[in-house]
Amino acid sequence: xxxxxxxxxxVLAIACFTGILLAPAAYAEETSRMRTVTVSASGEAxxxxxxxxxxxxxVAEAPSAREALSKNTVxxxxxxxxxKAAGIEAKDIQTSSFNVNPVYSNPREGQAPVITGYQVxxxxxxxxxxxxxxxxxxxxxxxxGANQMNGLAFEVSKAETLRDEAxxxxxxxxxxxxxxxxxxxxxxxxxxxxxxxxxxxxxxxPKVYARAAMAEAVPIERGTQTLEANVTVTWSLK
Numbered sequence: 001x002x003x004x005x006x007x008x009x010x011v012l013a014i015a016c017f018t019g020i021l022l023a024p025a026a027y028a029e030e031t032s033r034m035r036t037v038t039v040s041a042s043g044e045a046x047x048x049x050x051x052x053x054x055x056x057x058x059v060a061e062a063p064s065a066r067e068a069l070s071k072n073t074v075x076x077x078x079x080x081x082x083x084k085a086a087g088i089e090a091k092d093i094q095t096s097s098f099n100v101n102p103v104y105s106n107p108r109e110g111q112a113p114v115i116t117g118y119q120v121x122x123x124x125x126x127x128x129x130x131x132x133x134x135x136x137x138x139x140x141x142x143x144x145g146a147n148q149m150n151g152l153a154f155e156v157s158k159a160e161t162l163r164d165e166a167x168x169x170x171x172x173x174x175x176x177x178x179x180x181x182x183x184x185x186x187x188x189x190x191x192x193x194x195x196x197x198x199x200x201x202x203x204x205x206p207k208v209y210a211r212a213a214m215a216e217a218v219p220i221e222r223g224t225q226t227l228e229a230n231v232t233v234t235w236s237l238k
Contacts, residue, residue, distance in 0.1 A: 034193075034236055035187065035236065035237040036193055036234050036235060036236055036237060037178050037181050037182055037185075037187075037189065037234070037235050037237055038232065038233070038234040038235075039174045039177045039178045039181070039232070039233055039234075039235075040174070040230065040231070040232040041170050041171075041173035041174035041177060041230075041231060041233075042166075042170050042173065042228055042229065042230045042231075043165075043166040043167060043168065043169025043170030043171070043172070043173055043228070043229050043231075044166050044169065044226050044227065044228050044229075045162050045163060045165040045166040045169070045226070045227045046224050046225070046226050046227075047156045047158075047159070047162045047224065047225055047227060048156075048222065048223075048224050048225075049131070049154035049155055049156050049222045049223070049224070049225055050129070050131065050155075050156060050157050051127060051128065051129050051131070051154070051155040051156075051157050052127070052128045052131060052134055052152060052153065052154050052155065052222075053125060053126070053127055053128075053151075053152070053153045053154075053155060054125070054126045054127075054128060054137070054138070054141075054149075054151070054152050055096065055123065055124075055125050055126075055149070055150040055151040055152075056079075056123065056124060056126065056141055056146045056148060056149050056150065057076075057097075057121060057122050057123030057124055057146060057148045057150070058072055058075045058076045058079060058121075058122050058145060058146060058147060058148065059072070059119055059120070059121050059147055059148050060072035060075065060119070060120050061103060061117055061118065061119045061120075062117060062118060063116070063117045063118075064117075064118060065100055065118040065120070067118075068100070068117070068118040068119060068120040069100065069120050071120075072120040072121075072122050073122075075144075075145035076122045076124075076145075078144055078145055079124075079141065079144045079145050079146055080093060080124070082140060082141075082143075082144040083126060083137070083140070083141070083144070086133075086136070086137060086140050087130065087133070088126055088127075088128065088137070092126060092127040092128075092129070093124055093125075093126055094124060094125050094126075095122070095123070095124050096123050096124060096125045097121065097122075097123045098120075098121065098122050098123070099119075099120070099121040100118060100119070100120050100121075101118065101119045101121070102115045102117075102118055102119075103115065103116050103117040103118060103119055104116065121148070123148065123150065126141075127155075129157075131220070131222055134220050135219065135220050138152075138220075154222050154223070154225065156225055156227070159225075159227055162227055163227045163228075163229055165227075166227050166228055166229035167197070167229040167231065169229070170229045170230060170231045171195075171231060171233065174231060174232075174233045175189070175233070175235075178233070178235050182235075182237055185237075187237040187238060188237070188238045189235045189236075189237065189238075190235055190236035190237060190238045191235065191236050192233060192234070192235055193234040193235060193236055194233070194234045195231060195232070195233050195234075196231065196232045196233075197229065197230065197231050197232075198230040198231070198232070
């Protein structure tokens with residue numbers, strides 16, 4: 001009589017499928033038994049800023065909002081045109097805020113405040129890429145009518161590339177500490193199991209003790225910025 005071979009493919013399929021289901025559990029159990037050492041470390045790279053961001057603008061006041069706007073527009077146009085003539089590219093000039101606010105009188109006791117005029121605030125953020133001329137740019141802005149200076153911040157244009165050096169230093173520091181711990185525990189460091197990076201603190205830390213860039217008009221010190229990287233690395237122990 002012919003043999004009945006119908007169920008065998010089904011049995012094989014079930015066996016293969018069961019093996020796939022069991023593999024992750026077996027791997028997790030093996031990993032849980034692995035001896036590891038986990039170290040968090042940081043690394044730094046010091047860079048000299050090559051750009052500056054300037055927040056500046058014009059405030060104009062007049063009895064009516066239209067008059068205040070007209071006065072502000074005249075000065076603001078002169079400021080922007082002057083910055084472009086001084087070498088600041090249009091792509092590096094951006095309006096950051098524009099406000100029209102009423103101005104109130106100081107009322108006597110028991111009296112309601114009265115609107116006496118209006119103020120128009122127009123502010124721009126400028127990116128200066130030639131720090132050797134930064135002092136001249138600041139002087140020009142005031143001469144052109146800017147009556148509001150809200151901040152100056154230095155930047156490193158290739159911060160991400162330079163931070164790679166900090167990452168390498170962080171890994172090296174982590175490895176050094178891992179080897180220290182492993183030796184103290186009578187083991188040796190094996191292969192890397194995992195690496196994670198903390199990006200929450202990716203903000204350059206300014207230090208102003210380094211070389212200064214002194215412009216003829218306004219003295220400016222660019223200092224240096226410290227780019228930091230923080231990593232957590234796990235190694236197996238042998």
